[in-house]
Amino acid sequence: MPELPEVETIKEDLRELVVGSEIERVEVIDPSLVEQPSAEEFASRLEGVRITGARRRAKHLIVELGTGDSLVFQLKIGGQLLLVPPVEEPGSALMLVLYLDGDRRLFLRDETGFTRARLLDDDELEERLSSLGPEPFEGEFDARYLPREIGSRRAQIKPLLLDQKVVSGIGNIYVDEILYDARLHPRRKANTISEGEWEALHAAIRSNLAAGIEHRGTTVRLYKDVLDRPGEHQNYLRVFEKHGQPCPGCEGQVVREKVSGRPSHFCPACQREDGSGVDGQLELE
Numbered sequence: 209m210p211e212l213p214e215v216e217t218i219k220e221d222l223r224e225l226v227v228g229s230e231i232e233r234v235e236v237i238d239p240s241l242v243e244q245p246s247a248e249e250f251a252s253r254l255e256g257v258r259i260t261g262a263r264r265r266a267k268h269l270i271v272e273l274g275t276g277d278s279l280v281f282q283l284k285i286g287g288q289l290l291l292v293p294p295v296e297e298p299g300s301a302l303m304l305v306l307y308l309d310g311d312r313r314l315f316l317r318d319e320t321g322f323t324r325a326r327l328l329d330d331d332e333l334e335e336r337l338s339s340l341g342p343e344p345f346e347g348e349f350d351a352r353y354l355p356r357e358i359g360s361r362r363a364q365i366k367p368l369l370l371d372q373k374v375v376s377g378i379g380n381i382y383v384d385e386i387l388y389d390a391r392l393h394p395r396r397k398a399n400t401i402s403e404g405e406w407e408a409l410h411a412a413i414r415s416n417l418a419a420g421i422e423h424r425g426t427t428v429r430l431y432k433d434v435l436d437r438p439g440e441h442q443n444y445l446r447v448f449e450k451h452g453q454p455c456p457g458c459e460g461q462v463v464r465e466k467v468s469g470r471p472s473h474f475c476p477a478c479q480r481e482d483g484s485g486v487d488g489q490l491e492l493e
């Protein structure tokens with residue numbers, strides 16, 4: 209599913225290509241897309257309205273409208289927004305078509321059918337976003353934030369980082385890469401992580417997400433930008449879906465195991481479950 213770098217890329221594309229356009233007509237092809245309000249009200253409140261901005265909060269893509277409403281997308285694994293033209297009209301898995309001025313159309317397609325959209329006023333939007341943790345690049349998310357918020361928890365670090373109430377925007381691809389960089393086993397309990405490891409984790413979160421943005425996202429399977437182009441960051445992954453391949457940092461091999469129900473990829477030599485470093489020195493709390 210699109211994570212922070214992919215939604216950020218789509219948001220930038222919308223700013224460049226779509227913001228300023230008027231929505232002339234709306235076709236809701238799959239009503240299960242629309243969570244709020246009804247599909248009929250959703251369409252009627254969008255028609256004749258100008259798109260005034262685009263922003264991202266966590267993994268939410270927020271299209272700002274001249275009426276003050278916000279069109280909020282949660283793109284799931286197969287969720288794609290495609291601008292026709294220049295992109296050729298997609299033929300299948302269509303959920304929504306926004307007919308824009310200038311004979312252009314913005315298609316939402318999702319072959320998994322899990323993408324959802326909401327049309328919210330200011331209060332509803334604020335309510336919807338209120339429980340989200342800080343953005344990883346904001347000042348609030350400094351190196352002391354994670355140890356302060358979750359440093360006493362006995363839960364495993366991987367599901368904590370995926371919890372959008374803890375920190376926003378990280379999903380299953382980037383979290384494996386982040387934990388590899390920080391040399392933390394995905395099952396490490398938060399309350400056993402040392403000060404130095406928290407600092408390495410904070411740096412790894414920012415550097416991995418920044419690289420993902422720079423490479424315009426990760427296309428492992430279905431992710432495409434608004435012009436139907438794949439991202440490039442899949443070429444830079446070290447552990448995600450690299451099980452059976454050599455670890456780039458040691459003589460060992462990357463493995464894949466379920467952690468808290470999610471397939472997880474890591475190097476058991478570089479990321480020791482007991483928290484001992486590669487030199488075998490146990491880091492005391």
Ligand SMILES: [Zn+2]
Nearest residue numbers: 455458475478
């Ligand atoms: Zn290794």
